[in-house]
Amino acid sequence: MLERDLKALLTGEGLCSERDAADCEARHGDWLDWACQRCEKVQPDRLSGRALRIVFLRELQRGGFPFGPDDLSLEDWLGLGLAARIEDRSRLLAELAPWMAPGRG
Numbered sequence: 653m654l655e656r657d658l659k660a661l662l663t664g665e666g667l668c669s670e671r672d673a674a675d676c677e678a679r680h681g682d683w684l685d686w687a688c689q690r691c692e693k694v695q696p697d698r699l700s701g702r703a704l705r706i707v708f709l710r711e712l713q714r715g716g717f718p719f720g721p722d723d724l725s726l727e728d729w730l731g732l733g734l735a736a737r738i739e740d741r742s743r744l745l746a747e748l749a750p751w752m753a754p755g756r757g
Contacts, residue, residue, distance in 0.1 A: 657703030658735050660694040662710075663742040668693040706731035 660667040668676075672693060680687040688695060710732055713719060724732075 653700060654702055654706070654731065655734060655738070657694060657700045658706060658731075659738050661699065661703055661707045662735060662738050665742070666692065666694055668695045702731070706735050710735045 656666060659665050668691070673695075676687055676691070677684050706728070709719075709724065709728060713732060
C-alpha cells in the first residue's frame with residue numbers, strides 16, 4: 653500500500669483524477685461506492701498518512717534540509733529510499749519511453 657500510494661503521489665501514476673472520478677460516476681451512478689472500492693486507482697482522500705509523511709520528508713530532503721542520521725526513524729529512512737527508487741524508475745522510463753514505443757525498432 654505504501655509503494656502504491658507513493659507512486660501515485662510522486663508520479664501521478666495510478667492516481668484517480670477528477671476526470672477519472674467524473675467518468676466513473678457517469679458509468680456507475682448509484683454503484684459508484686462499490687466501484688471505487690474495487691478500483692485499482694488511488695483516490696486522493698484515501699492516501700495513507702504514511703505516504704503523505706514520506707513525500708513531505710522527500711520534499712524537505714530535495715530542498716536541502718540537512719537531516720542527520722538520527723533525525724528520522726528507520727521506517728522514515730526506508731520510506732525515503734523507496735520514494736527515491738520510485739522517482740528514479742519514473743525518470744528512467746520517461747527517458748526510455750520514446751525508444752520503447754510500439755513500431756519503433
